[in-house]
Amino acid sequence: MIKEFGSDFHYMYSEKGQSKFLDHQDDLNLFFSGRAAIYNLLKLGISKYGWKKVGFPSYYCHEVVEFCRELDIEIEYYPYNPVEDNLIDWDDKEGTVLVTVNFFGIKKANTDSLKNAVIIEDVTHDLLSIGESSADYFFGSLRKQLPIGVGGFCKLKKNETFVDVCETLEAHETYQKKNVAMFLKSDYLKDNLESNILYRQYYEEAEEMFENHLTNSVMPQQAVSQLQTLPIEDFITTTKENISLGIRQLRPTNAYRILNNDNGFCLVLYCETNEIRNSLRKYLIDHKIFPAILWPHQIFEKDKDLQNKILCIHMDFRYSHEEVIYIADRINKYFENV
The missing domain is CATH 3.90.1150.10 (Aspartate Aminotransferase, domain 1)
Structure with missing residues (x-):
């Protein structure tokens, strides 16, 4: 056995299937990625509620922001990172949206002063906190805390729904490639491969696809089935x-x-x-x-x-x-x- 710590997850399978995260979350929608989830949430808000401007914290995963650039909404950054006690300076008007982040599961911006803006909370680093704050919406990536190759989610309000998102071939193929990478890493850790070059190649090729809008998709059904096995x-x-x-x-x-x-x-x-x-x-x-x-x-x-x-x-x-x-x-x- 090879002992390495950190980096990407290897493939893990469980028959426990006891997660309340999926069973007890009403209005939870599963997507290919966290960025696909926030993209479609903003798209819904633009068409249904006339959202005009969205703010992301300055300290953030900027690939997520870039994925949303083509939407018909003004995108701004507001100054905030988890070691600075920044006051939120935001144009608190109807039609504006503020994305807050539960940074590392330990800190997020105080938005109590905002009365008109829509609040969307990114709970990628603390999945079990979904629904615990006063945010209007929640979204996140599943693959930072869980051993799954693809996956994101968005929690809508009651009676809201997405109507025009389907599973794409590119999303399915990327999930399969990520699975191959995870299987190969398992073999590597068992000392069945001479080096990590092959599994790293599959990981990197799959990761590049997350930036491609062809992966703007619901979560592939095979990935959903895998997710349902995870405790x-x-x-x-x-x-x-x-x-x-x-x-x-x-x-x-x-x-x-x-x-x-x-x-x-x-x-x-x-x-x-x-x-x-x-x-x-x-x-x-x-x-x-x-x-x-x-x-x-x-x-x-x-x-x-x-x-x-x-x-x-x-x-x-x-x-x-x-x-x-x-x-x-x-x-x-x-x-x-x-």
Whole structure:
């Protein structure tokens, strides 16, 4: 067996099928991706309610915003990132829409002062929080917290429905390619492949298709069937427990601060400098621990500063307590020697 931590999910199958996330969510619509979900939600609002302007937080996955550019709606950024306590400066008028983000499952903008704007909350990093806030709508990607190749969702209001979205051939083919990548990664971790080159090639080719509007589709039916086998609540609960365990193992240091204490997404470190972040990241990769940076390619200076200091370390349900302790110990050992 090859021991690697982080990066993309390998294929996982479960017969438990006990998720309340799907069974107890009225008006939940499944899409190929999170960006397809928000695209179709905005499209619905434009045609049905006359939405004119939408605001996205400046610190965000900008590929999602670009996917929505062709819609007949003005798109703006409002200043906000999860380490800045920015007040929301927004034109609170009828016909305006504000997208808020539950960042890493730990922080989101306070929109209590907004009385007229429609609020849409992105719960990608905290799937089980859907419906818990006063937002008008919820959407997200499923593939950040769950081992599934494609998937997004949108929760509408009662009696609202999408009428013109279907499954596309490109969405189906991309799902199949992503599945091949996940199967190949499983083989790689079992030491049945000489290298990770093949599965990485399939992953990268599939990921490129997410930017293509030909994947503006409902969730492929095969993906829905796979999703229904996953014990979603169990996965996220285990991830929370692992992250809490990892945090308890970390020794205090002035080199970084932990941004999250209770979430089901990942361990989020905010490093003192970009140099510390980059050096720690390289050290972890050298030890087969592959952290993520959320999100690259920021536009505004404050957001670039955060992008350059943040590190997201996976301690999810894939890993045992012993493996989580190993990851935390590696972080500790790095700072012992600097």
